[in-house]
Amino acid sequence: MSFKNDALAYHSEGRPGKIEVTLSKPCHTQQDLSYAYTPGVAEPCREIAKDPAAAAAYTAKSNLVAVITDGTAVLGLGNIGPLASKPVMEGKGVLFKRFADVDVFDLELATTDADAFIRTVEALEPTFGGINLEDIAAPDCFYIENELKKRLNIPVFHDDQHGTAVISGAALLNACEIQGKSVSDIQVVFSGAGSAAVSCARHYIRLGVTPENILMCDSKGLIYKGRADISGTYKEEFAQSTQARSLADALQGADLFAGLSTGGIVSGDMVRTMNERPIIFAMANPDPEITYEEACAAAPDCIMATGRSDYPNQVNNVLGFPFIFRGALDVGASAINEEMKVAATMALADLAKTGDVPEMVLNAYGCSSMKFGRDYIIPKPLDPRVLVEESYYVARAAVDSGVATRTIDDWDAYRRSLEDLAEGIQ
Known part of the structure; x- marks a missing residue:
């Protein structure tokens, strides 16, 4: 069978999908039933009504996370809509449970109205201990997360932004140590200016990277001061005064390439213009901005990371x-x-x-x-x-x-x- 057919079989054989709800308490006898529902269920209801914090003791709320999307930026598939995104959200639930024993309800919302999305999630707060936003396109993802953080008293985390930042940040610190580079001195070039790139750049600054040492490129080239189409947008935060205009220009003398864009856009020749002992994070999936083999051939002294599991240093x-x-x-x-x-x-x-x-x-x-x-x-x-x-x-x-x-x-x-x-x- 082909990989496609194997993957489809994995999702469809037996009980369709990848997650299910299971019971955490026995329900075999009349007494079990009387505890699980009426009349016994009234007792925890009364306790929670008196003290909302008691919900952590009497319900699953404190171990339950909502994985929520509008389906507008799903993996490398783009805006495929909420229904088609459901296998991905179920998969996120699998990972939560498998790696940290966190329970998940996946919620796919049929709206591209950011305010409607926010109101819906806000109304769901009593159900969950945390909100994991997933696969929401920029710039709405920034607005949605910021508003929900203001309105909710439970954690709100847009993983596409911050997950990549947290993990690649660890890779950055250790790569700098191995390569003998100071985090505050390195010149950083981003390919991509979406939610992940913006969050990574902000996180790298918190880890010690000098803001003026960051150059960021989008699909139109370098983000520089005076570029008309970035005025008033979130990209303006990363505009620099520079004569560089292309990704190739920006990479000259760079210490770190952080790729969060699309495959195959960096050549070996471009890598050879980077500083000695370069750090290359080509994190586009499934195809990195430059292949592991080509990067290492161009700069044998580089440290290379990708989003792939079949090469060293997977940023996952x-x-x-x-x-x-x-x-x-x-x-x-x-x-x-x-x-x-x-x-x-x-x-x-x-x-x-x-x-x-x-x-x-x-x-x-x-x-x-x-x-x-x-x-x-x-x-x-x-x-x-x-x-x-x-x-x-x-x-x-x-x-x-x-x-x-x-x-x-x-x-x-x-x-x-x-x-x-x-x-x-x-």
């Missing part, structure tokens, strides 16, 4: 969102703020340099060893230590930054609970 959002939400939910966070995102980045960066990679991970990737270095700058998604380290430090950052609504009295015990969870879901 599954390294972020399940564990960020795990930590946020565990302390009842009212938001996922910048401190929590930086904590997630630092946890990933540190883990790549810490201890031995578990044998189960080596076996899963067909490797005899993985050591911190040019081909291993961030952990692998299947490494169970990611759940422990990232969730732990995100939860701590939530508490320290004042957005947690529940406290953790014993952090060592919390870490042990995460270790037990990681072992249980492998």
